[in-house]
């Protein structure tokens with residue numbers, strides 16, 4: 001892995017101000033553009049160069065990304081679901097390792113059509129478009145559509161969109177049958193920003209989750225709140241790593257290790 005300089009600092013406005021289109025121009029005009037065709041490493045290096053010299057980009061980064069690529073190399077997943085794709089940095093970094101390890105389909109869900117279009121272009125340039133598919137739209141709609149189309153358990157789920165939504169999206173994935181024993185769920189930005197509700201849930205026991213599940217069922221509001229599958233048991237660890245600006249952060253990795261058969265309490 002090439003050592004990258006820290007990205008420019010994150011400012012109040014940190015995306016969607018034209019920088020993603022400037023990234024595409026930067027890549028097109030880069031003196032090494034022709035070397036990038038079919039080279040995930042060269043495309044990632046150009047994205048990092050833009051982040052260091054031009055503008056901050058909210059990518060997972062090479063250093064923290066190693067937490068995920070190491071797990072891909074060890075566990076050799078066949079299916080991968082990413083929630084929050086942005087301009088495709090993580091999809092290229094992880095998709096490359098996933099393909100090398102025998103992975104077949106890497107799905108990346110992205111809300112913003114402009115970001116999705118940049119991601120598709122960079123993924124195609126890196127030669128990963130047969131492996132990585134960007135699915136555009138609100139992730140909850142995409143997740144439900146995937147299930148209607150027959151998707152089942154995923155080997156890895158990487159959650160990296162809006163922090164406040166992590167837990168609701170994990171619970172929806174559980175309800176849809178995407179998380180089963182054997183699934184590894186990874187959540188980004190769990191130290192710098194943190195996400196106490198999410199961390200508490202993946203550490204909770206089925207009996208305690210079931211009690212909460214029951215009371216949530218009773219007070220369930222009309223809005224799109226998922227209740228999850230309280231039977232799922234996780235083993236969870238925090239893996240530290242630096243974000244692309246060089247700030248300490250971490251990825252929370254939760255291995256779904258079983259499904260309890262406790263009766264729901266009344």
Ligand SMILES: C[S@@+](CC[C@H](N)C(=O)[O-])C[C@H]1O[C@@H](n2cnc3c(N)ncnc32)[C@H](O)[C@@H]1O
Pocket residue numbers: 058059060061083084085086087088089090091109110111112115137138139140160161162
């Ligand atoms: C931190 S960025 C993802 C970075 C990317 N994983 C990487 O490391 O290269 C978060 C992305 O999540 C997307 N996002 C936010 N809410 C979403 C939603 N409800 N559905 C799908 N994508 C969403 C944002 O548009 C943004 O591009």
